[in-house]
Amino acid sequence: MKKLLTLLLVCAVAGLAFAAPAKKAAKKAKAPEKTKAEFIIVESDEYDAGKEDVLLTAGIAQFLNAEPTVTKVSYKEAAADPKMANLDYSFLPLYLIKKTDDIRAKLEKHLQYGYAQENDDFIILPRQTRQGVFNGKTGKPGVMELFVMSQCPYGAMAENLVIQAQKDGKMPEGKDIKVRYIVNYDEKNGFGSLHGPAEWEEDVRQLLIAKYYPEKFWKYLEIRNKDYRSSRWDKAMEEAGINTKKIMKKFDKEGIELLKEEAKYAAEYGVNASPTFLWEGKVQLDFGSAAQIEGFGFLNPNAAQPGAAAVPAGSC
Structure with a gap:
């Protein structure tokens, strides 16, 4: 028994002897130093939407x-710098990170899948922000373009905010809102829309109404958006005073061509979220930033009046 107690005591002392240095070593251990990342952010000379997004940087x-x-x-400074002169500045801000082996290793997958690019000096992160400026595009003074999917609840919400502003007399003078449609098209597969064929078919009808009954377009949307997934679009047309036969007669030829143009236009700007706002043909905005444009404060969904919108802010 004494031998057993002696053995246990020896083991305990030995354990303490090995444990003590470990605790001291733990105190001396330092957290690994962070990598240094040198960001260069190329900003727009014209619009605030093309400036740095500090949350994105962080x-x-x-x-x-x-x-x-x-x-x-x-942009002007960057274009004059020999190391940055040949970069793609079609959308600002443009994020650059000075290339090091460590930074490149951490972004290797992004490079592999095309989310990032590189040259001898930089890792290039294009089109990172939800808002920004299309550099070099021809301006459309006073025009706010609203890109939607016609069966997207958030797109319908944005349209409803416009309708409510029209009723309240809050539409800014000298400025206009034009609805555009988010849809894909190729010759092999035809049209593709997030919510199915019924959505792009509704896009066609709305394009034709906007062309032939522009004074009744928003009235139709007001009625249609109450149940935008219903198959009874004809009832909404009739209630808005639109000749259904006239619209459908033009569906297969003229209507389809109009939607092809919309697909091309949305692709040109890379728009894929409903709603997306395009100010003056150059500035891409979301709900929050669109409401900051003078005269368009009614686009703030948090300030919507009862009945103006049925869903929280977001996008499809």
Whole structure:
């Protein structure tokens, strides 16, 4: 028995002897140093929407586990810099990160799948923001284009906000809102829309109504948006005072061609979320930022009046 107690005591002392250095070592251990990430953000010279998104910068730095340093330059300055002169500035802001082996390794998958690009000096992160500026596009003064999917609840919400503003006399003078449609098209597969064929067919009808009954277009949307997935679009047309036969007679030829043009236009701007706002043909905006344009405060969904919208802000 004494031998057993002696053995246990020896083991306990030995355990303490090995444990003590481990605790001391733990105190001396240092957290690994963060990588340094040198950001260069190329901003628009014209619009605030083309400036740095500080939350995005912080998010990228966190993903890289890096300590960021940020240098902001204007498009004109970047275009004059030999190291940056040949980059694609079609959409601003453009995010650049000075290339190092460590940064490249952390973004290897992004490079592999085309979400990031690279040259000798930088990792290039194009089109990272939900709002931004299309550099070099021809301007459309005073025009707000509203891109929607016709059976998207958030798109219908945006339209309802416009309808309510019209009723309340809040539409800004000298400015216009035009509805555009988000749809895919190719010769082999035809049209494709997120909510199915019924959605792109509704797009066609709305395009024809906008062309031949422009004064009744918003009235139709007001009625249709109460039940936009119903198959009884004809009732909505009749209630709005639209000749259903006239519209459907033009569906297969003219209507289809109009929708092809919409598919081309949405693809040109890379729009795929409903709703998306395009101000003056150059500035891409979301709900929050669109409401900041002078005269368009009614596009803030949080300030909507009862009945103006049935769903919270978001996108399809």
